[in-house]
Amino acid sequence: MVRLWKLAPVPTRLRRAVRAWLDARYVTRVDHRHDIRDSLWEVQALGRELVALRREVERLRAQVTTLTERPRAAAAPDPRQTARWDEAHRLAHETATAVDRLLQNEVLLWQAVDRIDAGARPAGEGAR
Amino acid sequence: MRVAWTRDDDVWRLDFRLDADDDLAGTVTDGQRVRLATNSCRLRLPYPVDDVHPDLLALAAWTVVAPYTRSRIVFDRPVSAGLAAALEEGWPVQAGPVGGSPRSGARLAISYSGGADSAAVASILPDAPFVHFQRISHPRVPNRWTHYRADILAKLAAQTGRELTVVRSDLEFTLAEPRPGYPEHHAVAAGAALMADELDLAGIAFGYEMGSRWLGGGRYVHRYTPDNPMWSADGRWGRLFAAAGLRVVLPVGGISEATTMRLALGSGLRRQVRWCLRGGDGGACGTCGKCLYKELIQAAVERRPLSTTITADRPVAAKWQQPPPYGGQEMIEYGCARVPGIETTPFARAAEHLRATEESTRWLDHCYRPALDEIPDPWRKQIADFMAEEVGFMTEDEARRVESWGQQ
Numbered sequence: 001m002v003r004l005w006k007l008a009p010v011p012t013r014l015r016r017a018v019r020a021w022l023d024a025r026y027v028t029r030v031d032h033r034h035d036i037r038d039s040l041w042e043v044q045a046l047g048r049e050l051v052a053l054r055r056e057v058e059r060l061r062a063q064v065t066t067l068t069e070r071p072r073a074a075a076a077p078d079p080r081q082t083a084r085w086d087e088a089h090r091l092a093h094e095t096a097t098a099v100d101r102l103l104q105n106e107v108l109l110w111q112a113v114d115r116i117d118a119g120a121r122p123a124g125e126g127a128r
Numbered sequence: 129m130r131v132a133w134t135r136d137d138d139v140w141r142l143d144f145r146l147d148a149d150d151d152l153a154g155t156v157t158d159g160q161r162v163r164l165a166t167n168s169c170r171l172r173l174p175y176p177v178d179d180v181h182p183d184l185l186a187l188a189a190w191t192v193v194a195p196y197t198r199s200r201i202v203f204d205r206p207v208s209a210g211l212a213a214a215l216e217e218g219w220p221v222q223a224g225p226v227g228g229s230p231r232s233g234a235r236l237a238i239s240y241s242g243g244a245d246s247a248a249v250a251s252i253l254p255d256a257p258f259v260h261f262q263r264i265s266h267p268r269v270p271n272r273w274t275h276y277r278a279d280i281l282a283k284l285a286a287q288t289g290r291e292l293t294v295v296r297s298d299l300e301f302t303l304a305e306p307r308p309g310y311p312e313h314h315a316v317a318a319g320a321a322l323m324a325d326e327l328d329l330a331g332i333a334f335g336y337e338m339g340s341r342w343l344g345g346g347r348y349v350h351r352y353t354p355d356n357p358m359w360s361a362d363g364r365w366g367r368l369f370a371a372a373g374l375r376v377v378l379p380v381g382g383i384s385e386a387t388t389m390r391l392a393l394g395s396g397l398r399r400q401v402r403w404c405l406r407g408g409d410g411g412a413c414g415t416c417g418k419c420l421y422k423e424l425i426q427a428a429v430e431r432r433p434l435s436t437t438i439t440a441d442r443p444v445a446a447k448w449q450q451p452p453p454y455g456g457q458e459m460i461e462y463g464c465a466r467v468p469g470i471e472t473t474p475f476a477r478a479a480e481h482l483r484a485t486e487e488s489t490r491w492l493d494h495c496y497r498p499a500l501d502e503i504p505d506p507w508r509k510q511i512a513d514f515m516a517e518e519v520g521f522m523t524e525d526e527a528r529r530v531e532s533w534g535q536q
């Protein structure tokens with residue numbers, strides 16, 4: 001935007017050239033020749049500015065494209081994040097399986113205790 | 129196996145310990161292999177009840193520990209001689225200690241799940257109270273099945289406006305494999321058993337329909353099962369419940385799922401009926417195998433084309449692309465014969481194999497009389513009158529379709 005602002009005098013110069021051309025109808029031939037030379041110079045300068053301006057527009061257009069594409073690129077999961085999720089899932093699964101085994105082992109442990117104990121203890125006691 | 133009940137306020141806690149010859153691996157009455165997860169569970173009653181008859185406590189405990197018990201069951205308080213005898217006649221076990229008198233009650237309650245079958249039972253028995261089993265998490269077992277929205281079912285049961293007793297329990301988590309669930313199907317009534325004296329119950333009505341009772345149910349497809357060990361009145365479970373003063377009553381035992389669906393959808397409970405809760409918001413998902421099966425039945429009952437987004441190439445529809453037998457095959461025949469445009473649905477291949485017609489499936493619109501003979505006296509007439517009025521009975525030819533099921 002800053003560069004565009006610097007280019008703002010361009011239309012002013014053009015305006016001045018056009019005004020000069022119009023005024024020429026009321027001035028001398030010599031003056032007229034000067035004016036034509038000046039106008040030519042103006043047109044050449046204007047051409048150079050236009051090339052610069054076009055380059056600037058292209059640069060900005062490219063920038064816009066990059067900016068709109070950036071969120072889409074960000075939506076793809078970060079591989080480190082995915083690895084962490086996989087790890088959490090693995091841990092949850094293995095913990096659940098381990099808890100299952102632990103609870104079942106507890107049942108079997110009480111069964112073994114009772115076998116030694118030969119049924120002296122009521123079932124409710126200690127089984128919690 | 130040795131069992132002990134302890135009470136803390138409104139919670140009754142069951143602890144059990146394996147005998148030397150017991151094992152973590154067990155077999156349910158229907159043949160399903162199961163594996164024990166842990167040896168305690170709880171039943172939270174709606175209010176503190178400090179005295180429960182020992183036969184009721186024994187019955188409730190047995191619905192949890194039966195699969196793992198090999199030769200002996202020892203209760204923490206003496207049971208009646210009748211209850212011990214029912215156990216010893218039904219299973220190869222010794223049961224005791226024995227002492228004390230049997231119990232009795234007067235009323236019939238409905239074990240209400242919220243599905244179409246129990247809603248049909250509710251429409252047959254408009255004055256019977258509901259007892260609803262609500263699953264809660266077990267303090268020692270991580271709950272990996274939070275998609276099962278037991279709270280929604282309990283809320284819907286309350287919305288029916290019927291007299292309702294909700295018993296909350298974690299007993300399903302005593303099962304490690306295949307997954308949490310009722311150890312024996314009858315465990316759904318464990319809470320009703322503990323509340324039976326409070327509610328003055330003499331019987332519990334379940335929503336098991338003709339397919340479950342007489343046609344072998346889901347697991348032993350294709351066999352007529354008058355001797356069904358789970359649900360026949362004089363099977364081992366029927367006699368055990370009766371010994372505890374609680375008769376097993378199957379008001380819809382003589383009618384098909386098509387008829388229970390018709391009764392449920394035509395009843396005042398239509399808005400509360402659910403067979404699937406995976407859809408979020410307490411509604412059916414429309415994408416699972418159960419939803420597809422129930423949609424076939426509902427479409428057949430309502431005589432309209434199938435309304436589903438499921439296509440034949442989806443995994444939930446895979447079994448219908450294979451030749452029969454199918455679980456619940458009588459209902460697949462019924463649907464294929466009645467749903468317009470079945471050839472454009474995931475049931476097209478099944479329909480080709482089954483070649484069912486309205487004529488060949490008409491027996492599924494009527495009541496199988498022997499189911500009424502099983503209903504205990506105090507309630508038989510009311511249920512038989514309902515069947516005569518709202519359903520109609522099978523002809524002899526139609527009854528033969530039941531009795532020759534699996535032989536054609």
Ligand SMILES: [Zn+2]
Binds near residue numbers: 418
């Ligand atoms: Zn579903």
